Amino acid sequence: MPRARTTIRAAAVATATGLALSLAAALPAAADTVPSPGYPVEESALTPFLDQEIVWAECPEPELVAAGLECTEFEVPLDYGDPDGARLTIAASRAAATDPEERLGLLLINPGGPGGPARHMPAALSGTSAHGVYDLIGMDPRGTGASSPLDCGVEFPMIRPRASDAEISTDTREKIRYARACDAAEGDRFPHMTTANTARDMDVLRAASGEERINYLGYSYGTYLGPVYGSLFPERLDRSVLDSSIHPDGVWRDVFLGQAPAGTANMERYTEWLAEHDDVYGFGTDPEGIxxxxxxxxxxxxxxPRDDVPNVELVDGATFDLLAFSASRDQGYWDVNSWFLRLLVDGEPVPGEEFEQPEMNPVFDMSMDLFSAVVCEAEWPDRLGLYHQQSREYRDAHPYGTGALWTAPQACTFTRNAPTEKPVELVRDGYPETLVIAADHDANTFYEGGPVMAERLESPLLTVTDEGGHGFYLMPDPYTGEPGHPCVNAVVDSYLIDGVVPQDTECGGIPRPGSPEVSTFDGDPGLLLTDVERPNEWLLPTAPR
Structure with a gap:
């Protein structure tokens, strides 16, 4: 579940992979640091790791240097139960606070995954209010990015959303081969690539940095990593934001299965809008007909299949399904995305320069091998018949909502290297209230998870209404580059910077495009972005309705 909203083409490829606040009191100061039960051994056994020196220097990647970031590496044990055993190298980046006199400490940022590196993330928040008071830290989790990689040596097999019965059987055989390859290449490390161990790596970084506590911002999968850290090291976590929260009881298969019906619901919203604007886009007036x-x-x-579409190697049926799934999510861009899909439906050329969109960050490279290891920390069914039955059901019911993509068995079903520990029970006992964010039509982390996470952590929930996007705080608009969702930004800034905890509240999502007069459409997406008046609820937080 990578956090970032991408272009509809890049997203499809990746998938086929305070203001008017009703406020409570300010955040209380966290308790003094005390020994934590978060490690499976006495902390004295981890002294070589906790006392190592963190040295920030120039990053090896030009992209990070150009963004003004510094980089470092530090060591952690592969197995925290055996600190004298094998070691891993963890890579991190930093954008130091621009107002040192007002500095509040470290803000660790995780973009999601599992399997997503994070060293590019400080650049995304560079120059913001949060950057003024926090050292922004991006740590590539173990197995990803510039940290010690996990490499199974074979490509992760990805099933089509509309997989045929034969393809479902073939995918099972490919997953078995993939699991055996991972066992052979990474069998000694595979079981230790867990969320709990990534949280422990975060604590090593905290200790080696000389900090008593960290602050945390997590998107998507990062909304699970943060509470795991807080559950293991409650006295060491201060303020934390969980943007686009997962369901804490769905780890992991139910979280993925929930994407399909949520995606189908978004397609229903989208086709209803298209039917209302048939005079513009010409798809017809019947949503089912569309x-x-x-x-x-x-x-x-x-x-x-087409091989002439810019930024996509090949557009076949599966790619089109994922493109439509991605296009249906963010209603703020339904106009642009509709013209793109219109060209595909009509079989017309797609001019690259007219539909040029931002590319994904070159430093972000999702590791499906690490993904496969982390999701194995939870139990998976051992009956192939269940996987195959659900694959057929979801293929037919949710072709534009990931279909059979996540109903298929994973490496966890077949690996011989079981995880070393069970998932951490999430509890907030000893650290301040967190801020949970969830959008009511998010198809990556379906909305129902947000309220449950907020209740589990006894913390406030910020709901983004009429919104199918994923990841909101300070995330840039893909066309303008400006931070989107000012209401969300205001609530989170008030919490992170001023320590003000909101009550449960709402922010409106990006408005749907109106009916633009585009009879003179010349291919420039800028002409399709309707200059709609932003309703107040998009700018100001409101009490839940």
């Missing part, structure tokens, strides 16, 4: 048109296009592209 879905049928998409189905026909998907089938045609399966028979005759």
């Amino acid at each position: 879905v049928a048109l998409f189905d026909e296009t998907s089938a045609r592209l399966d028979e005759e």
Whole structure:
């Protein structure tokens, strides 16, 4: 579940992989640091790691240097139960606080995954209010990015959303081969690539940095990593924000299965909007008829794939399904995305310069091997019949909501290297209230998880309404580059910077485009972005309705 909203083409490829606040009291000061039960051994056994020196220097990647970041590396044990055994190298980046006199400490940022590196993240928040008072830290989790990598040596097999019965069987055989390859290449390390151990790596970074506590900002999968750290090291976590929260009881298979119906619901919202604007986009006035048109296009592209679409190696039916899934999520860009899909439906050329969109960060490279290891920390069914039955059901019911993508068995089903410990029970006992954010139509981390996470942590929930996006705080608009969702930004800034805990509240999502007059459309997406008046609820937080 990578956090960042990407372009509809990049997202499809990756998938196929305070203001008017009703405020409570300010955050209390955290307790003094005391020994923590977060490690499986006495902390004295970890002294070589906790007392190592963190040296910040120039980053090896030009992209990070250009962003003004510094980098470092430090060592951690592969197995915290055996600190004298094998070691891993963990890489991190920093954007030091720009107002040292007002510095509040470290803000560790995780973009999601599992399997997503994080050293690029401080650049995303560079120059913001949070950057003024926090050292922004991006740590590549063990197994990702510039940290000691996990490499199974073979490509992760990805099943199509509309997989046929034969393809479902083939995918199972490929997953078995993949699991055996991981066992052979990384069998000694695979079981130790867990969320709990990543949280322990975060604590090593805290200690080696000379900090008593950390602050935390996590997106998507990062909304699980943060509470795991808080559960293991409660006296060492101060302020924390969980943006686009997962369901704490869904780790991991149910979290993935929930993406399918959430995606289907977004497609229903999107096609209803298209039907209302048939005079502009020409898809028809019947939402079901529009879905049928998409189905026909998907089938045609399966028979005759296209290799002439910019930024996509090949557009076949599966790619089209994922493109439509991605296009349906962010209603603020339904106009641009609709013209792109219109060209595919009509079989027309897609001019690259007219539909040029921002590329994904070159430093962000999702590790599916690490993903496969981390999700194995939870139990998975051992009955192949269940996987196959659900794959057929989801294929038919949710072709534009990931379909069979996550119903298929994973490496966890077949690996011989079981995780070393069970998932951490999430509890907030000893650290301040966190701020949980969830969007009501998020298809990556479905909304129901947000309220449950907030209740579990006895913390406030910020709901983003009429919004299908994923990841909100200070995330840039993909077209303007400006931070989107000012209401969310205001609530989070008040919490992170001023220590003010909001009550449960709401922010409106990015408004849907109006009916633009685009009869003179010349291919410039800028002409399609309607200058709609932003309603107050998009700018100001409100009490829940």
